[in-house]
Amino acid sequence: MNIALIAHDKKKDDLIRFAEAYRHILERHTLSATGTTGGRLQKEAGLHVKQYQSGPLGGDQQIGAKIAEQQVDLVLFFRDPLTAQPHEPDITALMRLADVHGVPLATNMAAAEVLIKGLEHGLFAFREILKESTDQYDT
Numbered sequence: 001m002n003i004a005l006i007a008h009d010k011k012k013d014d015l016i017r018f019a020e021a022y023r024h025i026l027e028r029h030t031l032s033a034t035g036t037t038g039g040r041l042q043k044e045a046g047l048h049v050k051q052y053q054s055g056p057l058g059g060d061q062q063i064g065a066k067i068a069e070q071q072v073d074l075v076l077f078f079r080d081p082l083t084a085q086p087h088e089p090d091i092t093a094l095m096r097l098a099d100v101h102g103v104p105l106a107t108n109m110a111a112a113e114v115l116i117k118g119l120e121h122g123l124f125a126f127r128e129i130l131k132e133s134t135d136q137y138d139t
């Protein structure tokens with residue numbers, strides 16, 4: 001599965017701890033992340049991660065585009081609900097595209113735990129079916 005990982009600044013430590021705890025699951029998948037988050041995941045959690053631009057510079061939009069192409073199966077987005085983000089429209093757009101394309105998206109660690117355990121237990125087969133059903137519309 002293709003997993004996108006994103007964390008706002010005040011949630012980055014939490015995401016690193018989460019990634020260390022679930023490294024045994026995450027390392028079996030293809031990982032991508034916004035710039036700063038991805039850099040920390042590689043350096044501190046030892047995971048191989050494709051890095052997009054930093055969020056405020058377009059990283060959320062880049063991941064949103066991958067969602068629209070059905071190239072993301074799960075988004076773990078540790079959001080900071082108490083700090084205004086300059087790129088809030090990009091964040092909203094990413095979450096909207098996850099809804100449009102049936103991509104599970106966790107916005108906090110509690111939800112991320114449930115989804116990663118679901119992934120471990122093979123509950124993501126529906127993503128393959130969804131992708132196959134949308135493939136027929138591809139040109």
Ligand SMILES: O=C(CO)COP(=O)(O)O
Nearest residue numbers: 034035036037054055056
């Ligand atoms: O701002 C972000 C998501 O909206 C995260 O971006 P960085 O990982 O580059 O800090």
